[in-house]
Amino acid sequence: MTTTTTTTGPRVVDLALGDPGHPAPAAVRVALRRAAERTSFGYAPASGFGALRESLAEKLTRSNRIAARPGEVVVTTGASQGIYATLAALCAPGDRVLVPAPGYPAYRAACRTLGLVVVDYPVGRGQDAAPDWARLEALAGDARVLLWNYPSNPTGTIADPAWYPRLYALLDAHPGLTAVSDEVYEELCFDAPHVSPAAAAGPVADRIVSVFSFSKAYAMTGMRVGYLHARAELAARISRAHWGVGMSTPAVSQLCALAVLHGAGDYPEEHRGVLRAGRDLLAGALSAAGLSVELPSAGCFLWLDVAGSGLDGLSWTRAASEHCRVLVAPGRDFGPDCGDRVRISFAAPTVQLTAAAERFSRWAAAGWPGEGRPGPGAAPSPAPSAAVAVQP
Known part of the structure; x- marks a missing residue:
């Protein structure tokens, strides 16, 4: 060489x-020191600690403009496992999933593991940042899930809220389609704020699952804490799928996430x-x-x-x-x-x-x-x- x-x-x-x-925020270190004084830890609830879900529902309502209740929030072992559990809850083997290209490689890995069919749709950046709407509309009829990722990994593109009416129209025209919105990079926007697509989705809001994480915004990748919002019935199904894969998110990690929500706003x-x-x-x-x-x-x-x-x-x-x-x-x-x-x-x-x-x-x-x-x-x-x- x-x-x-x-x-x-x-x-x-x-x-x-x-x-x-x-x-990571100082609040994480404080929470870890306090956790070290506990004598034992049991399994956390399948959907996450109640106090954390309540705080997340408040955050989603305040910051993302998603009217959320604790029963609609599921705490997951990282956003990736949240997406995996969502696909498992929504799909059967052989179902088609619309995946952004370029897009996060774990989307394709999750689909392969679950026996799902990956159907790529192009996304761009710069002057051509919008997804290929013609391609999406042509493919949506026989698809079960649309994976939507903004801010984008890997392109770093932020969604233009002007795109959302077309997204809502796509969901309205195809009642069997659910959008899974990966918003892991919501706090890492340099040029414009992130706007969650579920915030103004109206009648199709129940067919958008919004996925978030503590990993990137709070430098907590190793803690493996993600969370998602879905209508209550679907949230319960996702929680069961998540339990079947990994039972529950580690208790110590959830305690750190709760500390961050209340002590690391800046x-x-x-x-x-x-x-x-x-x-x-x-x-x-x-x-x-x-x-x-x-x-x-x-x-x-x-x-x-x-x-x-x-x-x-x-x-x-x-x-x-x-x-x-x-x-x-x-x-x-x-x-x-x-x-x-x-x-x-x-x-x-x-x-x-x-x-x-x-x-x-x-x-x-x-x-x-x-x-x-x-x-x-x-x-x-x-x-x-x-x-x-x-x-x-």
């Missing part, structure tokens, strides 16, 4: 996963500032290196077009590992027609982002050497294998 960079900073920089490098704004700085640092280096960089409006990823390097996304991913010791995720894992893209997290600590930016710059200066295309002055060096991101 060859390398064109020096190894300043961490030996390996992992930017493949969306794992926040910012410390944290997301601070977290956004850190992420924005990381975004701009990494984007600036890659742009200066000659790649076309579109700044995401939300989330914690650059959805990078690497065609300017002369490499495709998979080759770029492997070469970044080999030449820079930086792990990124190849675009092909997020859907068809993404072969020239890679996804790069800017949620890592500043020291790691700085090291990655310096290594990318040196790699570019050497002419983007890749597989079968060594750069000048290359020397043998061990390097890790490229990682594939499956993080929400």
Whole structure:
């Protein structure tokens, strides 16, 4: 193997996963210390602790404009398991699920595990950010679920509320279709606020399941606390499906989530500032290196077009590992027609982002050497294998 960079900073920089490098709120540490004084923990209720569900219903009503009651809220082991349980409650093997492309890889993994048929629908960004409505309308007739993901992973696009009437009309025209709205990045919006589609859905509100998480907004990925809102009857079915997969969300994690709701109100704004700085640092280096960089409006990823390097996304991913010791995720894992893209997290600590930016710059200066295309002055060096991101 060859390398064109020096190894300043961490030996390996992992930017493949969306794992926040910012410390969690102080309220989490306080809650953990208090939990450590308890002598025992039993199973939590299937749908989550009552106090947490009450607080989440208040949050959904206040912040998301979703008129929620505690009986309509289910606490899940991360948003991913919430989506999985929702699909299990709504679908039977062979049912068709409309999945955004590009989109979070775990959507497809969940569908495969449940024996469901993935039907991709294109979503864009920038001037072409809206989903392909013509494609959706053509496919909706025999689909059971529409997976809707805004703010988007991986593109960082925020939904324009002007799109929602078309979404509502689609649901109204197809009574067998339910929209599952993944809103994990709701607190990580840089350019415009997130608006939940269920907020103004009117008659079709009962056919929108809204999914959220503490992972990204509060740097609590390892705590595995997600939650969702659905009509009461469907929420009960989702809760049973969730119980069948993982019983209940860990009690300690729920206590931390409750502490955050009541004691970390200013944290997301601070977290956004850190992420924005990381975004701009990494984007600036890659742009200066000659790649076309579109700044995401939300989330914690650059959805990078690497065609300017002369490499495709998979080759770029492997070469970044080999030449820079930086792990990124190849675009092909997020859907068809993404072969020239890679996804790069800017949620890592500043020291790691700085090291990655310096290594990318040196790699570019050497002419983007890749597989079968060594750069000048290359020397043998061990390097890790490229990682594939499956993080929400």
